[in-house]
Amino acid sequence: MATPYDRLYAPDRRNARIADLWWAMALRGVGAIVLGTLAVLWPGITLLVLAGVFAAYCLVDAAFSIILAVRGARRQERWGWPVLHSLVAIAAAVLTIFYPDLTVFAFVALLTVWALATGTIAIVGAFRLHPDHGRVWMILAGIVSLALGVLLLLFPQVGMFTLTWMIAFQAWLAGSMLLSLAFRLRMRQAERRTHGRRVPASE
Template identity: 45%
Template sequence: MTAGTPLPTSDPGLDRLGAMSAVLARNWWLIALRGAASILFGIIALVSPFATLLTLVIFFSAYMLVDGIAGIVAAVRAAQRHERWGLLLAEGLLDIAVGVLAFIWPGSTLLAFVYLAAAWALVTGGLMIAAAFRLHLDHGRWWLVLGGVCSVLFGIALLINPVVSLAVLTAWLAAYAIVFGILMLVLAFRLRSRNAAATGAPPAGTVRPA
């Protein structure tokens, strides 16, 4: 390098991308918790397809609260490290708000519940897709994109036929929750591997050779 040649500077966009990737990798267990809660909710919905609307709303509310708390915890941990946390917090707060509304008005009509679920799926899916492009490709970006697309498609499907019967709605909701949960579990274990590689520690459950 000749005298007077300016030193190369890091790309701020890449720095932000790395920060977001590191946050999700360190908190892979929160993503796994989110996926497990989603799969559990989907199984419950399949086992009881003719449950009353009140029971379905309570299950949905509980799932939203767990999902929202997990998102807020991830955002707080990111903020403590002075890393990007806005999208994680926004999604967590949205999930809790939807859960509280569903619990306060459990006697709402099926149509109102369909619109509430559709709005949540569309907004949450959009936030997840936006967050995915702050994640490195080798950290599982496209799994997060697929989770967001799954949410958006579910919301659109509900809006196309908002007067669908409870049984069909339950099947749709269960299928969405299980697929979404599987995608989040795949992402979580991909992030766990990346975190282990970054820290030099073996993944949990790995036995070191004697």
């Protein structure tokens, strides 16, 4: 049974543990930037190649979300949002891999659902973070994904050129936000280890 002490300091512990996983956020950010760069720089990129790169990114993104979920489950904390994020990413990757004959319209539909779902999950999950742990960066990353989803809803008949650049811009922006989040988490972790905190992450 949780004591008043546990309820009082649980948020501090949770944020400290999330800060210890700053590297996972950093790698997610790097993965997004790589996705955007490959999409733009791949010579004569086709829908099949673009879908393959997107599927690879989704699998990597899902792997890091699973790490967050496992860490949370082991400490009896909330782990539902990372699991939901990983399921959305895995579903998008599986559909892309097992249906290589996707049309542009079908891929746009898949991308729209993915962007809206992951954006919503990121924004909701951000409120688990204390503001000084980079909450705003996680919210902005979610907003960028939502913006892509809304744009694709409004303009579903985009061509390959436009679609490629839309994915690239979303990936670059979201990746930059995640790297900023990782940097802020790393700073909080360093401060805790240097100055000592009332509630260490290991408690």
